[in-house]
Amino acid sequence: MEGGRSIGIIGMGDMGKMYAKRLSDAGWKVNACDMPDKYNLLVQEFQARPMVEIMPNGHLVSRASDYIIYSVEAKNIDAVVKAYGPSTKLGAIVGGQTSCKAPEIAAFEKHLPPDVSIVSCHSLHGPGVDPRGQPLVLIKHRASDDDFKFVETVLSCLGSKHVPLTWEQHDRITADTQAVTHAAFLSMGAAWKANNQFPWESARYLGGIENVKINVTLRIYSNKWHVYAGLAILNPAAQKQIKQYAESVTELFKLMLAGHRSELRERIYTARKAVFSDHRAKDLLLQDEVLDRFSLGKLPEKRLKNNHLSLLAMVDCWWKLGIVPYDHMICSTPLFRMWLGITEYLFRNDELLDEVIDTAITDNTFRADDLEFTFAARDWSSRVSLGHFDGYREKFEEIQEYFAPRFPEASRLGNEMIKTILEKTRGE
Secondary structure, eight states, X not given: OOTTOEEXXXXXXXXXXXXXXXXXXXXXXXXXXXXXXXXXXXXHHTTTOTTEEEOSXXXXXXXXXXXXXXXXXXXXXXXXXXXXXXXXXXXXXXEEOOSOHHHHHHHHHHHSOTTOEEEEEEESSOTTSOOTTSXXXXXXXXXXXXXXXXXXXXXXXXXXXXXXXXXXXXXXXXXXXXXXXXXXXXXXXXXXXXXXXXXXXXXXXXXXXXXXXXXXXXXXXXXXXXXXHHHHHHOHHHHHHHHHXXXXXXHXXXXXXXXXXXXXXXXXXXXXXXXXXXXXXXXXXXXXXXXXXXXXXXXXXXXXXXXXXXXXXXHHHHHHHTOOGGGGGGGOOHHHHHHXXXXXXXXXXXXXXXXXXXXXXXXXXXXXXXXXXXXHHHHHHHHHHHTOHHHHHHHHHHHHHHHXXXXXXXXXXXXXXXXXXXHHHTTO
């Protein structure tokens, strides 16, 4: 702790609480607040941490703190900064932890006094993931070198990898690595619910790649809806990518239905060459022994064939958008690494990829699932394009309620999967 300087946190959701605990454990004085109706509960929760003072509102936090972090939903950032920004301590540093920096930076420029420095951040993982070794984006937007160094010093207690970016670079990279990944898993959950399926109860969805699909889908739906809505709706690059993913799903599904084997194969192999050609000599991120280890159900004696429309569409989408996912590994989230892991597992195995194409043309086992998946991908894209936060929330929470009974077990397995793949990719 430098010269008695203190850290402020406005917004005590799961990530805000994680920051407060890590910072106070490192010896920093933390001033924090949330909505007024949460004040007493927060006081009780942090009463055993003398280095954390829960305050009634953001005005008091802003007046008393040398570095203030706004840890609020992206869609609310303008209103919150407008309310508390003018109370910022003279010469303080302000930043935010939102997943979309365009509205955050605009709010800071509009509502903060000109003497205030702006250094933002974004931990590219969820609050339940150990931050050590994970990417932490730092954005020096309006600050001296000394102020930026101070923020680096403060946040070094997280043990994360610091990645300096501009806010524009941040928004493009987070769209590239997160937006379509989330859309794919959200669509899987919607399709399973539409077909009244709990996939771990069916031999069709057990083992290998399916384990990752199920565990990550449940992991996403066990979180708060706004974590994904803000990134998708407020980031223009994300909207474009989610739209392309829905188009890729639709076009590939139509080729499957029509039985156009040669056209489907040519398109899939063209996409593979664009995305994976420069990385075929590298070890796979995920191997069979890892994929089979984390199952919510009993593994079948023989793996059932699947056309893996969701994965085919992902690589098709990357190809159409000119995205090479490996370019952003330094800023990749754990969920993205798992998604990339199962995608390359499929596309870098010639025998498996040809089997998938054959299954897509000749096997109707997954047709109903694929139909609902296509509907879901298009529906999520429409809600994002229209900017309907309420519509996004309604659909998300309806599916969330359906899967809720299995969240505890899925969360446990998901954490183990994340730990395993991060150990595998830590040196990337």
